[in-house]
Amino acid sequence: MKSTKKRTKFEKPLILFFVFLSAAFLFPIYEIAMNSLKGRFFIADDPFSLPTEETFVGLLNYTEGIGKIGFFQAFGWSIWITVASVAVIIFFTSMTAWYIVRVNNIMTSGLYYLFVFAMIVPFQMVMFTMSKVANILRLDNPFGIIFVYLGFGAGLAVFMFSGFIKSIPLEIEEAAMMDGCNPVQLFFKIIMPILKPTAITITILQTMWIWNDYLLPYLVLGTDYKTIPIAIQYLRGGYGSIDMGAMMAMLVLAILPIVILYLFGQKYIIEGVVAGAVKG
Amino acid sequence: MQKTIKRYFFVFVFPTLLAFIVVFIVPFLMGIYLSFTEFTTVTDSTWVGLDNYIKVFQDPTFVRAMGFTGAFTLVSVISINLLAFMIALLLTRGIRGTNIFRTVFFMPNLIGGIVLGYIWQLILNGVLYKFDRTLTFAPEYGFWGLVILMNWQMIGYMMVIYIAGIQNIPGELNEAAKIDGASRWQILKNVTIPMVMPSFTISLFLTLTNSFKLFDQNLALTGGAPAAKTEMLALNIYNTFYGRTGWEGVGQAKAVIFFIIVAVIALTQLNISRKREVQH
């Protein structure tokens, strides 16, 4: 009671402060949204002025941009690769993690540390050799890249799943096995449901990573199958005509899906992120 | 039970392991091998021993990139953590709209590196234009541009982690301290901060590694310009591989060095932080 009284005194200025800070935080996004409605020659030199009658071009930049970089195809590829990779990662790494935790021998311990090790290695260390391997094995397409993401995502995913599985009491599993379950049944019927919260956390983390990833898909897929980050860079990378208007529009479209998803599920996303960090 | 599960290795572990080996372990080992060779493709290499490593340190761009990256990491880690913690403190007082503010501050973290880089490029160039300057006029501009960008992206994320940490402090501790007549500052110093140490460990780890390994944002914001002076290590390595013919071996050597540095930093930091945590 004493504390609430104290807070009220500072509450108003604090709220004001945060409103101001929030505006500052949202400003960049507002900027590109606003500029995406201006004609392409009026953006670079004066990004802070509102569209005037002269400079307003409606949705022209959007149609131009979508055409120029095939945004919808890029969107499609981004969705396919992200969803498929995350599904594959969750499916396989959860199984692996469970096996590693339950079967306790030198090999599984070694494997565990190998996975943890993988989390520290920077991408540059393997990028060149990995892209060559991917090319040799014909993995350089939107299906093969899922295999690549499994390999790269395994480190973090196995680590996090393992952490959680260690806390599942053995009795449940032992009871199930005595009832005649084989390990596969046991895993899918009993363990997986328990893993749901962690699975959600990992899903969120991996999705954020893969959706926004530029370098790995660029090296593996090149410009044959552009994902959204690749398409944006292609538009901007000193290439032919750099249409600032289209660029702005594409940036807006690139952010839109994530922002919408976020607004719907922000509670889960933030919780998931925190849980992920804490467990780490 | 272990024995039964053990037989299912093929189902549970093999797929993940296969992907992990093919896509990560093999390229990693190949990378180490190739760093001692001069090569153009992975099948065509000649052993040159430590030559590449010597060339790495003679390369002024690498040394400069290292300095730049180090400075950037130092500044970013300090500013992000300081600001995030302060905001977290303010947002755990139960003022109205806390959730909304939290949502807003976290959002930038969802946006991918490339997109982020171009958004800030527009804004910063717009501001600098009023002073007849552009972002690529001098390396300092690029440096601070990156710092601002990094802060914008990471403050929300770290803030959320700190909030979770602060909220986990048992209320009784605060009450007890107040009853003992402790001032707000003393509570902060002796109760809050020590109890939040685990969050601090995580946050430090994340900001440290993310800053050091930064690539996408670097590429988009300045591309290393002017004159490669705003190249961070990851971008420098990338440009060495793909930008200069005949330097692939050196690029790989740089990557190995990069890996070692990141690993040392990460492990050292974790070690120190964990020790401090245990004490409390």
Added chain:
Amino acid sequence: MKNWVVKILALSMVLVLFVGCSGSDDSSDGANDTVSNDTEEQTDTDSTESTDDASEGDTEEGSVYFLNFKPEIEEVWQKIAKEYTESTGVDVKVVTAAAGTYEQTLRSEIAKSDAPTLFQINGPVGYESWKGYTKDLSDTDLYSWLLDKSLVVTGEDGGAYGIPYVVEGYGIIYNDAIMDQYFASASKSTSYSSMDEINNFQALQAVVEDMTAIKDELGIQGVFASTSFSTGEDWRWQTHLANLPIYYEFKDKGLGDAAEIDLTYGQEYKNIFDLYINNSITKPTLLSSKTVNDSMAEFALGQVAMVQNGNWGWGQINGVDGNVVAEEDVKFLPIYTGVEGEENQGLCTGTENFFSINSQAPEADQQASIEFIEWLFSSDEGKNYVTNEFGFIAPFNTFGDDETPTDPLAKEVLRYMADDSLTSVSWNFTAFPSQQFKDILGYSLLDYAQGTGDWDGVESAFVDGWKDEKAATAQ
């Protein structure tokens, strides 16, 4: 039941992943395998490696993969590729490298299993880097059609490894309407009254500086378009403009190449560069964010009177929305720098675009690629594209006198070339040591322009950089 379903699902997912990665004879495990497999040798230029790779294209006819160097005509190439595929059934893929990244893109692509079959080299220097991949084309029809076979990039064995496919010229493009306005102006303080009188640097400088003084009256924001220095966009200064001092120095010394240069015409280089940046629409400190496109747009929108570029720039001028420059007003002026006798200097004409066929690609693909470009330069549809959509002046005898491009800049180039009283400046930058050299020169020029460096820095980047890079690439 559920149990079985689950097992099958799991196994089938694994199988799908396996299918994704199968398809070639090479196994993946262990670095040892790949190192010893050794499928790529780069010694003989003529050996066609028939690798054990799975089939490149789908048909026995072979397919074409062209890595394009010129972003400004990318769309036309895509059109051509589509039309060719539709009419012949041969697969044609065209990928364009971003400005300033051709070398590295080619290097990265050529190592892949699906490598470019048709690519470009920029001349003798490029040939040195790529001779392991270029095929001798001296027995092809394309070679036989060349008007001037001395332009071909030859190897030590006399073979033809790079075939020039376009003749181009660059100089100072100017807007005649604005110039007329200047000459008619009452406030001008020079005594020149027509472009014919501008035939050396002194005249050019006087006029340009005067125009800058009365630019408001002329309705322009600067005489010259932006001296673009964005990453990859500085080739007009570190390559094209830098060609002039080198051309004159080599001419004096009677050389075509050298391991070292003295930059005897450094002052002249500075003359023209200063003129560009001091009479520009853009302040020097903002140049690092400007691109070639920005410059061409400035010219097209009538904001400036002059821009240095080549006849390939016509498409960029013409294609700008709100273009106000009339075709008949677009003309070329030679780049005067203050060299004695430059009244007889013409435009800089030559080529750095040579087609090469990938000698390491499957034989069928090589043939298909040769046939593709031969179609392009001899069939009616192909020649129409070359002349009218690319705007190329093609150096082949398959083109009649009436099959030359009709855009104003190409016509200007031809006019200058046909004028016997003028000597064209040849393209000597094909002898520049490397892309690295050009990049460093570009950095030093930007520093000088911005005020973060000085001209001595430019000179040492030029001279020392030349020496160092020549030595480094000679290994």
